Amino acid sequence: MQDVLIDVRGAQEHEEETAALLAAARSALPGARLIGLAPGPVHASVAAHLDAVRRTPGRLHRPTCFAQLAPWHDPLFVARLIADPAIPAVSVPLPAAPDRTEPAARLDQATLRHWHARYDAVAEPARLWETLAGLPQPPVLRRVRPRIALLDPSPDPGMMEALAGLIDLHVAATPLPALSSRFDRVIGVVANTPCHAPVAAVLARYGGACLLQDPGLPATYGYASALAEAEIGRRLARGEIGRWRAGDVRPRASFLGPLATTADPMLAPSQAVADLVAARFGATAAVVPHPVAAAPLSREAARAKLGVAGDEVLLAAELGPDWQDGCAWALDVLRSWGIVARLALLGTPTDWPRFRLTCRSLGVHVALFPRARAPLLRSAADVGLALAVGPGHGLAAGLAQACALGLATVATETVAMGIDAPGWVRTLPDETSPVLLAESILHALRADRPDPVAVQAFAARHHPARVAQRLCAALGL
Amino acid sequence: MTVFFDISQLVADPRRAGIQRVERELIRHWPGPEPLVPCRFDPEARIMRELPSSVFAPLCADAAPGGLQAERRRLAPFATPLGRPVPEGATLLCAELFNDPARAAHYARPAGSDAFWLVYDFLPWTRPEWFDSRAAVAAMPYLQAMRAVRHLAFISEHTRDECFGRILRRPRAGTVIPLGADGLGLARQAFDPGRRTFVMLGAIEPRKNSAPVMRAFRHLWAEGCDVQLCMIGTAELHAMQEQTLLRELAGEPRFRHLQGLSDAGVRERLAEARAMLFPSEGEGYGIPPMEALHCGVPVVVSTALPALAGVPPWGQIRLDPVNEGTIAGAVRQLMDDGAAARLWAEAARLQLPGWREFARAVAAWVTAGRDRAPAPASAAAAPPRPP
Numbered sequence: 001m002q003d004v005l006i007d008v009r010g011a012q013e014h015e016e017e018t019a020a021l022l023a024a025a026r027s028a029l030p031g032a033r034l035i036g037l038a039p040g041p042v043h044a045s046v047a048a049h050l051d052a053v054r055r056t057p058g059r060l061h062r063p064t065c066f067a068q069l070a071p072w073h074d075p076l077f078v079a080r081l082i083a084d085p086a087i088p089a090v091s092v093p094l095p096a097a098p099d100r101t102e103p104a105a106r107l108d109q110a111t112l113r114h115w116h117a118r119y120d121a122v123a124e125p126a127r128l129w130e131t132l133a134g135l136p137q138p139p140v141l142r143r144v145r146p147r148i149a150l151l152d153p154s155p156d157p158g159m160m161e162a163l164a165g166l167i168d169l170h171v172a173a174t175p176l177p178a179l180s181s182r183f184d185r186v187i188g189v190v191a192n193t194p195c196h197a198p199v200a201a202v203l204a205r206y207g208g209a210c211l212l213q214d215p216g217l218p219a220t221y222g223y224a225s226a227l228a229e230a231e232i233g234r235r236l237a238r239g240e241i242g243r244w245r246a247g248d249v250r251p252r253a254s255f256l257g258p259l260a261t262t263a264d265p266m267l268a269p270s271q272a273v274a275d276l277v278a279a280r281f282g283a284t285a286a287v288v289p290h291p292v293a294a295a296p297l298s299r300e301a302a303r304a305k306l307g308v309a310g311d312e313v314l315l316a317a318e319l320g321p322d323w324q325d326g327c328a329w330a331l332d333v334l335r336s337w338g339i340v341a342r343l344a345l346l347g348t349p350t351d352w353p354r355f356r357l358t359c360r361s362l363g364v365h366v367a368l369f370p371r372a373r374a375p376l377l378r379s380a381a382d383v384g385l386a387l388a389v390g391p392g393h394g395l396a397a398g399l400a401q402a403c404a405l406g407l408a409t410v411a412t413e414t415v416a417m418g419i420d421a422p423g424w425v426r427t428l429p430d431e432t433s434p435v436l437l438a439e440s441i442l443h444a445l446r447a448d449r450p451d452p453v454a455v456q457a458f459a460a461r462h463h464p465a466r467v468a469q470r471l472c473a474a475l476g477l
Numbered sequence: 478m479t480v481f482f483d484i485s486q487l488v489a490d491p492r493r494a495g496i497q498r499v500e501r502e503l504i505r506h507w508p509g510p511e512p513l514v515p516c517r518f519d520p521e522a523r524i525m526r527e528l529p530s531s532v533f534a535p536l537c538a539d540a541a542p543g544g545l546q547a548e549r550r551r552l553a554p555f556a557t558p559l560g561r562p563v564p565e566g567a568t569l570l571c572a573e574l575f576n577d578p579a580r581a582a583h584y585a586r587p588a589g590s591d592a593f594w595l596v597y598d599f600l601p602w603t604r605p606e607w608f609d610s611r612a613a614v615a616a617m618p619y620l621q622a623m624r625a626v627r628h629l630a631f632i633s634e635h636t637r638d639e640c641f642g643r644i645l646r647r648p649r650a651g652t653v654i655p656l657g658a659d660g661l662g663l664a665r666q667a668f669d670p671g672r673r674t675f676v677m678l679g680a681i682e683p684r685k686n687s688a689p690v691m692r693a694f695r696h697l698w699a700e701g702c703d704v705q706l707c708m709i710g711t712a713e714l715h716a717m718q719e720q721t722l723l724r725e726l727a728g729e730p731r732f733r734h735l736q737g738l739s740d741a742g743v744r745e746r747l748a749e750a751r752a753m754l755f756p757s758e759g760e761g762y763g764i765p766p767m768e769a770l771h772c773g774v775p776v777v778v779s780t781a782l783p784a785l786a787g788v789p790p791w792g793q794i795r796l797d798p799v800n801e802g803t804i805a806g807a808v809r810q811l812m813d814d815g816a817a818a819r820l821w822a823e824a825a826r827l828q829l830p831g832w833r834e835f836a837r838a839v840a841a842w843v844t845a846g847r848d849r850a851p852a853p854a855s856a857a858a859a860p861p862r863p864p
Contacts, residue, residue, distance in 0.1 A: 235724070237717045249610055249715050322610060329617045336624055337646050389610050433613040435602035435620070435644060 002032035003476050004132070005054075005063035007078070008046060010070030015043045018069060021128065022049035028129035033476050035063065054264065063087065065132055079111045090132045146477045149177035151199045152189035156397075158293025162464035166472050175202035185475055187211055190259060192219045192393045203263055209475055210263030211288060215273045215418040216391035217255040218244050228253035231280055244390065246322075250414065250430040251390045257281050265474055269396060270420040286474040290397045290419060291464035292404040294375035302380035313341040313445065316374075316381035316407070318398045320388025321350045322432060323412070327387065328355070329434035331364040334441060341441070342367070344381065346374050346398065378402050383444045384409035387437070389430045391418065399425070404462050406455035408444040410437065422458055424450035478511055480843055481563050483525060483571040483592075485517040485580060488532065488555050491548040493540055493740075494680065495764055496597060499632075500572050502660055504533050506836035511844075513570075516563050517555075518580040525569065525583070527560035544737030568847050569593065570839075574619055581618030590625040593843050595654070597632055598761025598783075599639050600684070607684035607759045609715045620644060628846040630654050630839070632762045633783035652842055656784070657832030658767035663744045666773045668821035670814045672751040674705040675777075676769075678743065681723070682713040684759025686779075686799050691722040691732075693805040698731060704812055706754075707733045707746055750774055752811050752820070756799045757782070766793075771829050775820035777807040792824025 004025070011018045025034060026049060036042060036050040047053065066081045066089040081087050147168040150160075155171050163169050170177065175198050177186055188203040190196050191213035197220050203210050218241070221227060225236055231253040244251040256273075260266055260281035268274040268285040277285045300310065308314055319327055331341050342365040349355045352368070359366040369377050378384055384402035386395045386409060395411075396418025402409045403422055411421060412430045421427065424447075426440045460466065487500050507513040515528040532555045541547035563569065565588050572595040575581070583589050601613045602620070623629070623644075629651040631637040641649040675694075681687040687708070694706045712720050726732045735742070747753070753769035753776045763784035766776040770792055778785060780797040794807040811817050 234718070234721045237720045240717050243715075249717070250606075252717070326614045329614060332617070332621065336621075429604075429606040431605035431608065431610040431613070433602050433605035434617055435599070435613070436605065439643065 002029060003035065003064045004029060004032045005035050005037055005066045005081075006050075007037045007066070007068040007070070008042065009037060009039055012038065012043055012046060015045055019043075019045040019049060021069065022046060024126075025049070025129045025132075028133055032065075065089065067128065067132060082111060088132070090128060146184040146472075147182065148475075148477075149183040149186045150189065151175050151177065151186065151202070153193075153195045153199070154191075155189070156291055156293075156464075158464040159291040159468060161293075162291065162468035163471070165465070166468055167477060175199055185209060185477070187471075187475070188263075189213060190217065190220065192217050192391045194219060196220055200259060204258040205262075207262045207264050209265055209267060210259045211267045211471070212256070212259070212269055212273065212285075213290070213418075214391040214393060214396060215254070215269070215276070215414055216251060217259075218251040218253070218390055219393065221255055221258075227255055227257055231255070231257050249389070254280065254391075260285070267471065267474055269418050272417040272420055276417075288471050288474055289462050289467055290400040291467040292401045292459065292462040293464050294378070294401050294405055296405055296459075297376065297379040299380060302376050305376060306380050308342075308380055313339060313383075314344060314381045315341050315383050315385055315441065316344050316346065316369075316377045316402070317385035317387070318346045318392075318395050319349065319385065320390070320392040320395065322389040323387035324349050324351075324355050325358055326432035326434050326437060327385065328359045328362055328364050328366070330437035330441065332362045333434055333438035335363070337438070337442065339442065339445070341365075341382075344369055344377055346371050346377065374398065374401060375405065378405045378407050381407055383407070383441050385437075385441075386411040386415050387428070387432075388412055388415055389432065390414055400462055404455070404459040406450050406452065408447060408450060410440040410444060422450070422454060424454075478568060478847070479514050480511050480840075481516045481525065481527070481567050481569045482513050483517065483569060483573065484515050484528070484532075484536070485577070486573045486575050487536065488515075488517055488528065488552055490545075491536065491552055492545060495762065496573060498660060498764060499595070499597075499656060501537050502657055502832040503572060503836050503839060505537050506657075506832045508833075508837050508840050511840070516560070516569075518577065518583060520577070520579050522562075523579055523583060525563035527563060528555055529560065539741060540737075540739040542739060566591070568843060570843060571595070574616060576615045576618065578618040581622035584622040585625040590627055592626055593628040593630070593846060594623065594626050595630050595632065595839065596623070596636060596640060596651075598636050599644055600759055600761060603639065603643065604684065604759055607682070628842075630842050632656055634786060635783040636761055654835060654838045654842065655830055656762055656764055656767070657835040658764075658771040658829035659831035660764070661744060661747065661768045661772060662740070663747055663768075663772045665825065666748060666821075668818050670817075672749060673703060673812075674707050674746075674750050675752055675754050675808060675811075676746050676750040677706070677708045677710075677754040678747075678765040679710045679755070679757065680713050681708060681710050681719045682716040683719070685755075685757040686804070687716070687719045688722055689799065689801045690754055690756065690804055691719070691726060693801045693808065694732065695726070696801065696805055697808060698729070702809065702812065704751075704808060705731045705733070707735065707750075709735045709738050709743060709746060711736050747772065747774060751817060752777060754804070754808075755782070756796055756804055758799055760784070767829055770824050770827050771831075773821060773825045775811065775817070775824050777804065777811070788829070789827065791827050792820050794820070 008018060033051045035052045035054060038053050042053050066087055082089050145168045149170045149172060151172055153173050177183060187209040188199040189211045190200045200220050225241055229236055243249050254276060256277055260277045260283040266283060266285040267288040268277060269290055271287050274285040274287050277283050331343055334341055345368050348368055384407040386399040388395050391414050395415045399411050399415055400419045408424050410426045413427050414430050416425055416427045426444055428436050428440060484500060487497055515532050516525045517528055519526045535551045541551055569592040571592055574597060584592055601608050601616055605613045631651055631653050634653050637651055637653055641647055677690055679685055697704055712723055723734055753766055753774055755766040755776055755778050758779045758781055760782055763782040766778050767784050769776050775792045777794045779799050780795040796803045
């Protein structure tokens with residue numbers, strides 16, 4: 001698909017004429033994505049013909065074609081595009097504005113000469129799109145696979161495999177590829193950890209596609225208070241951010257602002273997060289859900305592999321640090337109601353010796369499982385748990401896996417927001433309550449298993465191949 | 478026979494919020510003839526120890542002018558529990574919600590489980606979003622011990638339903654003892670159109686709807702309404718939005734925020750109030766509006782206030798939902814002299830129970846419970862272990 005960048009700056013003064021030209025482009029360039037480059041609001045009749053409007057030429061991805069409808073307003077920008085041999089370009093030869101300064105006029109002339117050297121004819125307005133259609137096809141149309149750099153400190157293997165089938169994929173843990181011109185696109189993966197901060201910083205500075213993993217980033221930024229105050233519209237109390245990070249209280253700010261305003265496109269893991277981005281920052285985000293590669297396994301087979309008895313109540317849990325003790329107490333409450341459950345924890349808790357001691361003192365059975373065994377454990381479990389104060393890190397991805405495996409799951413609100421949780425996920429407030437958790441587990445144990453059709457539909461939506469396709473589509477590849 | 482009153486928390490942290498108020502009133506109005514002897518938990522020896530009865534005097538005195546620090550200084554002589562151990566099998570009464578695991582384990586022992594607990598509410602567990610994130614976990618030893626305690630009384634029907642329907646999941650038992658409404662010691666008030674102040678009493682935090690109240694008044698002032706707001710109470714640590722609003726309103730001449738106020742100070746403020754605002758949606762009971770009504774002062778409350786269940790709606794504007802708009806609407810209604818006079822007349826007709834009746838009911842419950850043979854523990858309640 002062609003990605004046609006049309007510079008409508010200046011042309012908007014001739015609204016009807018511009019709209020007619022763009023309408024002609026629609027029929028002459030079937031399947032092309034028309035992106036208007038504009039300094040401010042675009043006339044409705046013009047906007048109706050555009051797929052997107054961008055306002056920051058400095059942060060544009062390279063288009064596959066470029067067209068300009070008005071005299072040079074930004075000769076440096078145009079010169080940069082024309083000088084790139086990979087970008088076919090076309091322009092309407094309108095005379096330069098009379099008030100150009102001497103250096104600008106010289107730049108105009110130089111650009112024009114370069115232009116004429118590359119193309120025999122400069123299109124007339126009426127034949128503009130024919131000219132464009134006749135230009136050399138962009139790499140994608142020549143069946144050359146797009147070369148994409150993925151900046152991801154912790155890439156998902158299933159997703160990498162699926163993407164590698166569609167694009168020429170280069171995965172990097174550092175943001176250096178963002179500065180290289182060797183790639184058609186650079187995708188920054190950003191999650192709620194300090195180690196994703198460099199990727200977030202590069203995206204905020206240079207733009208680029210942002211694939212968001214968690215529904216908020218309170219742990220990512222070092223310079224947090226100004227961001228938070230701008231987002232929630234009030235001054236922060238002393239120590240408020242520290243308390244968010246410590247998990248004392250849920251964060252009131254998402255910290256998605258810098259990326260929401262610069263990322264292009266912004267890719268949210270759920271519609272709920274996309275809605276939040278729109279509501280708080282007025283930015284548009286496409287939804288690219290978490291990929292889930294797990295193959296379903298019967299409960300019995302999974303239990304046989306794990307050596308868990310069929311009648312044992314097993315809870316597969318991923319817990320933020322602030323929910324560990326609460327979870328142990330919830331099992332104590334459940335036992336007082338006559339239900340003895342075992343807690344299987346994915347990953348290692350932040351303070352495992354202390355937590356183990358708490359579990360022991362409460363008489364709660366707890367065991368650790370490596371994350372690689374998550375699909376097996378979730379297949380064997382009766383109820384899944386994904387609990388954190390705030391967005392946590394990676395819990396939304398784990399929750400998506402649990403849902404795709406049809407596991408009845410209890411999740412905290414913010415984590416659940418990260419996947420548009422289906423109906424069989426029971427949500428709790430972020431703030432820890434062992435009693436509410438025990439109640440939810442009890443209800444989940446008593447409820448019917450999730451509808452297999454709905455589970456299958458969820459799994460299909462989150463299949464890595466489908467997610468990879470969705471990502472490529474969102475990037476216009 | 479002696480009734481030992483466990484006031485461990487009150488001695489260590491003599492605040493004047495709801496629970497502490499109940500304890501103080503129980504001490505003041507204990508009917509006898511059996512003596513009420515103070516005691517506190519000794520964490521070193523893991524036993525209850527008697528406190529000298531002289532501790533009751535500073536506890537029940539009017540709030541010290543220096544606030545909590547002054548109260549603590551006043552109680553410093555009783556800080557170390559060196560008294561005689563409370564005998565095993567003695568009648569032990571506890572009207573506190575506490576976090577101490579060792580103290581909880583003391584009650585969970587077979588000998589300790591014959592104690593009498595007055596239970597307030599379960600809000601930290603059922604509405605955790607209103608509290609500090611760790612509050613519910615910290616107080617879990619209390620719930621764990623409660624499973625073993627045989628004699629439970631509740632301050633409202635709602636709390637009893639929550640206890641047996643959600644927390645213990647056992648057949649309903651225990652008794653409900655409503656709290657007193659006459660603790661303020663303020664004479665019956667009369668309406669005067671010159672009263673233009675609305676008083677809000679209690680901790681400043683989200684569940685009390687303090688922020689919508691402040692925003693509602695900001696709106697009323699902007700539209701020219703001649704009304705004043707006086708908020709009495711401390712902003713809780715987790716009440717971020719409320720702290721910000723308090724800072725923003727600090728220079729507003731029609732707004733007052735008073736902290737560490739003595740009982741006399743509270744009486745003075747209420748004696749000039751047109752009405753009390755108490756639109757809290759997170760109460761186990763709701764003492765302040767009951768006290769205001771007892772003095773004949775109308776109140777603006779939430780329909781969900783447990784204390785008002787079964788009470789005629791006289792002198793009250795009950796809000797549902799509670800938000801900035803409905804609060805402002807209630808204030809506008811009360812600023813109409815005719816409507817306010819009607820509400821004042823209604824409030825004067827209410828007959829609410831006092832603390833004397835409350836203390837008598839508690840004493841009767843303890844006596845009856847002690848005289849009855851101990852009931853077997855529920856099969857659903859596994860023996861709790863201290864963490």
